[in-house]
Amino acid sequence: MKEDYNILIAGVGGQGNLVCGRVLSEAARLKDLHPVIGETFGASRRGGTVLTHLRISNHERGPLIPKGRANLLLGMEPLEALRASIEYAGKQTVAVVSTARVETPESLSDAAEYPPTDKIIEAISSICGEVIAIDPVEALEKSGGLRLLNSYLLGAISVLKGVPISKDDIRESIRRTLQNPDLNLATFDLGVTDALKLSR
Amino acid sequence: MDDDTSPRLMSGNEAMARGALEAGVGFCTSYPGTPSTGIAEYIMSRAESIGIHAEWSVNEKVALEAAAGASWAGIPSLCSMKSLGLNVASDSLLSMNLSESGDGGFVIIVGDDPRGHSTSTEQDSRFYAKAALLPLLEPSGYQEAKDSVAYAFDISRKYKVPVIIRSTTRLSHSRGLVNLCPIDIHDFPRPLKMKENLFNVPDPHLARRDLRIKIRKISEAFDKSTFNRLRVKKEAELLTIASGICQKYAEEAMEEIGVENTGTLGLVTTHPLPKKVVAKAIKRAQNILFLEETDPFVEDAIRSFSTELISVSCKFHGKQNDLVPAHGEINTDLAIQGAQKALGLKFSRLDEKEEKIRESARKLLIRRPLTFCAGCTHRNVYWAVRKVKQRLGGKLFVAGDIGCYSLGVFYDEAISTLFSMGSGIGIASGLGQLHSFGLDSRIAAVAGDSTFLHACIPALINAKHKNANVTLMILDNSTTAMTGFQKHPGEEDQPEGQRMVSIEKIVQAIDPDFYAVGDAADLSSTIALIHSTVRKDGLNVLLFKSICRLEEQRMGESYTEQGRVYIDSDACHGESCKICAAQFGCVAIGWHDETARPIIYDHVCVRCGACVIVCPHDAIKQG
Numbered sequence: 001m002k003e004d005y006n007i008l009i010a011g012v013g014g015q016g017n018l019v020c021g022r023v024l025s026e027a028a029r030l031k032d033l034h035p036v037i038g039e040t041f042g043a044s045r046r047g048g049t050v051l052t053h054l055r056i057s058n059h060e061r062g063p064l065i066p067k068g069r070a071n072l073l074l075g076m077e078p079l080e081a082l083r084a085s086i087e088y089a090g091k092q093t094v095a096v097v098s099t100a101r102v103e104t105p106e107s108l109s110d111a112a113e114y115p116p117t118d119k120i121i122e123a124i125s126s127i128c129g130e131v132i133a134i135d136p137v138e139a140l141e142k143s144g145g146l147r148l149l150n151s152y153l154l155g156a157i158s159v160l161k162g163v164p165i166s167k168d169d170i171r172e173s174i175r176r177t178l179q180n181p182d183l184n185l186a187t188f189d190l191g192v193t194d195a196l197k198l199s200r
Numbered sequence: 201m202d203d204d205t206s207p208r209l210m211s212g213n214e215a216m217a218r219g220a221l222e223a224g225v226g227f228c229t230s231y232p233g234t235p236s237t238g239i240a241e242y243i244m245s246r247a248e249s250i251g252i253h254a255e256w257s258v259n260e261k262v263a264l265e266a267a268a269g270a271s272w273a274g275i276p277s278l279c280s281m282k283s284l285g286l287n288v289a290s291d292s293l294l295s296m297n298l299s300e301s302g303d304g305g306f307v308i309i310v311g312d313d314p315r316g317h318s319t320s321t322e323q324d325s326r327f328y329a330k331a332a333l334l335p336l337l338e339p340s341g342y343q344e345a346k347d348s349v350a351y352a353f354d355i356s357r358k359y360k361v362p363v364i365i366r367s368t369t370r371l372s373h374s375r376g377l378v379n380l381c382p383i384d385i386h387d388f389p390r391p392l393k394m395k396e397n398l399f400n401v402p403d404p405h406l407a408r409r410d411l412r413i414k415i416r417k418i419s420e421a422f423d424k425s426t427f428n429r430l431r432v433k434k435e436a437e438l439l440t441i442a443s444g445i446c447q448k449y450a451e452e453a454m455e456e457i458g459v460e461n462t463g464t465l466g467l468v469t470t471h472p473l474p475k476k477v478v479a480k481a482i483k484r485a486q487n488i489l490f491l492e493e494t495d496p497f498v499e500d501a502i503r504s505f506s507t508e509l510i511s512v513s514c515k516f517h518g519k520q521n522d523l524v525p526a527h528g529e530i531n532t533d534l535a536i537q538g539a540q541k542a543l544g545l546k547f548s549r550l551d552e553k554e555e556k557i558r559e560s561a562r563k564l565l566i567r568r569p570l571t572f573c574a575g576c577t578h579r580n581v582y583w584a585v586r587k588v589k590q591r592l593g594g595k596l597f598v599a600g601d602i603g604c605y606s607l608g609v610f611y612d613e614a615i616s617t618l619f620s621m622g623s624g625i626g627i628a629s630g631l632g633q634l635h636s637f638g639l640d641s642r643i644a645a646v647a648g649d650s651t652f653l654h655a656c657i658p659a660l661i662n663a664k665h666k667n668a669n670v671t672l673m674i675l676d677n678s679t680t681a682m683t684g685f686q687k688h689p690g691e692e693d694q695p696e697g698q699r700m701v702s703i704e705k706i707v708q709a710i711d712p713d714f715y716a717v718g719d720a721a722d723l724s725s726t727i728a729l730i731h732s733t734v735r736k737d738g739l740n741v742l743l744f745k746s747i748c749r750l751e752e753q754r755m756g757e758s759y760t761e762q763g764r765v766y767i768d769s770d771a772c773h774g775e776s777c778k779i780c781a782a783q784f785g786c787v788a789i790g791w792h793d794e795t796a797r798p799i800i801y802d803h804v805c806v807r808c809g810a811c812v813i814v815c816p817h818d819a820i821k822q823g
Contacts, residue, residue, distance in 0.1 A: 053374075
């Protein structure tokens with residue numbers, strides 16, 4: 001590949017952010033590419049912001065995506081997608097964002113107001129070249145709940161053009177990497193279907 | 201064994217651990233701490249099959265001493281820890297350094313956490329290498345992380361000194377491709393032969409003199425090391441000198457700034473400096489930009505060394521002249537900015553319009569502080585502390601400590617201090633003696649089980665001995681939860697070959713004036729027990745049986761047998777109360793704006809029923 005491809009996964013601890021990153025980095029390995037994946041631990045299970053930086057290149061890069069240089073933003077939560085896009089997105093960025101909100105301790109206690117989802121998507125759209133806002137709730141109720149959000153979103157991004165890893169690579173990586181691959185692959189396919197509907 | 205040596209993605213931690221195994225390490229000690237935990241975890245997962253020893257020691261000082269002992273018996277030894285762990289171990293490090301390390305070699309890996317992602321402070325541990333006069337390596341990538349460990353053992357064996365390797369969070373916790381070599385089944389020379397003269401007296405100053413001579417020789421060895429890479433044409437306009445992961449940022453920054461005549465010096469051996477390599481680099485550049493994590497360690501050393509060189513005309517830039525920040529993490533953007541400032545170029549990533557768009561987007565953001573897991577019993581204890589504080593008119597001071605329960609600082613400031621392992625009861629033992637000075641607040645401290653064993657025992661003895669009025673609450677969830685469930689001596693269930701050391705018996709041996717065991721899963725009794733105890737004078741210890749829900753789930757616990765938690769909408773007082781969602785703050789409780797009622801997220805809820813007690817209107821039900 002000529003140019004690096006940077007994927008940023010933004011979400012909340014406990015959403016399966018790191019698993020997403022692992023699936024995509026192993027998928028890049030299947031293509032003989034040189035992924036470097038930077039994970040933020042510690043907060044990952046305690047409800048804080050979690051970012052996974054995945055840089056795909058033909059040589060070893062530093063683990064952090066430079067500011068504004070994400071090619072693909074996988075937003076597992078709207079507020080976190082916005083927070084990440086302000087720092088790491090630009091006109092070249094395609095953002096796929098789940099609209100399922102995860103309240104913060106302060107929004108629950110009325111110490112802060114969680115902004116309306118449409119305002120968040122609007123703000124992300126003002127920064128990114130393209131935004132696909134996707135509501136996972138209906139599909140995930142069918143498949144097995146919000147625990148499967150990561151597989152669903154992996155399905156959603158697999159239909160995008162210009163991503164150096166293909167749908168088949170991601171499927172194969174899920175098969176190799178995840179426990180219970182059948183349920184995850186079925187949920188992946190729901191993500192594919194919903195994303196195709198939206199991008200038409 | 202482990203025959204598959206095909207290249208694979210490994211974290212910096214895994215790569216360093218693998219490097220140690222390939223280099224023939226035989227004795228590995230550690231105490232868990234982010235970002236270093238994964239090193240010992242990787243080694244432990246393979247230790248038995250290779251036939252080597254790996255342990256979670258009770259604290260880092262003991263870990264260092266144990267590994268040093270094994271090294272003196274001729275076994276290649278490794279000790280890994282986080283930055284603050286090296287502080288704990290430093291008392292021994294700064295005296296053992298003067299006695300030669302053993303024939304097998306001794307390597308210490310320290311994981312620093314720039315920005316303090318998972319640390320109560322930000323610290324550059326490299327100054328320990330300087331203080332202890334020990335060689336220091338800072339690998340820049342995953343393969344190099346692995347290879348540097350074998351090199352560290354070589355240096356240690358050749359010069360008979362411990363060697364320190366410094367990693368940082370970004371290297372330790374990110375993954376890249378690594379080529380592997382086979383690991384041989386280890387065979388150590390028998391009988392073991394102990395080294396002699398393992399003390400520095402009566403002439404420690406002469407031992408220090410000898411170590412200084414040795415470190416000069418190591419500088420010459422570092423000059424020949426292929427780990428240091430100088431890439432520069434003649435007379436570069438700008439040359440970066442970078443160490444650790446910053447080498448990657450430097451390379452990318454030099455590609456980005458669009459200046460043709462630049463160069464890079466990547467330093468892995470940063471103490472002692474490879475002086476010839478550095479001198480060669482300095483002479484070929486007009487401007488030098490230092491890039492390194494945290495303090496200007498390499499920068500200061502090279503600025504100082506440059507005064508020994510004649511006709512140095514280049515300008516130095518870095519943390520000392522504020523072109524690169526000396527706090528927080530370095531990244532490619534900061535490297536680009538530093539480079540552009542050094543060359544007097546204008547820097548702007550975004551035009552005005554783009555900047556404005558981001559500014560208005562930023563206004564929408566709200567914070568997302570960390571919080572306890574659903575059903576975590578630490579939340580129960582802090583809810584109880586909050587209630588007791590209210591009853592005592594706020595006159596209860598709780599000193600905090602290091603672990604998951606540190607999150608108490610974000611939970612209505614349930615704890616008022618947060619520093620180092622064991623500092624809670626230490627601070628409390630001082631405050632608890634101030635009642636004769638007119639202090640009118642009750643004094644308490646919290647500590648987890650692993651933290652208690654690590655560092656609380658001397659302070660607890662001090663509190664008893666000095667007659668302090670203190671209540672220590674030990675939140676015993678039987679695991680080192682914060683760092684990922686490592687075993688400690690206080691757990692009933694021990695791996696083969698290890699024996700339990702009872703926290704209860706230790707406490708009773710110290711003989712507090714009042715001792716009770718509480719059940720942190722039972723909110724009502726927890727409130728009552730804390731309320732009655734903290735008002736008693738003397739030394740009180742409450743051992744709260746606690747539950748880590750993550751550990752429980754990891755062990756296969758499912759909550760389907762307990763009844764579902766649900767909201768009785770008619771009984772609920774809605775917005776006018778909202779205690780469950782707004783104050784108790786369990787992540788399994790949300791709020792539904794349209795109905796103005798809480799909702800229970802069943803996929804998150806562990807059905808512990810704590811919120812049932814919290815609701816003053818009996819509107820949260822279970823069954």
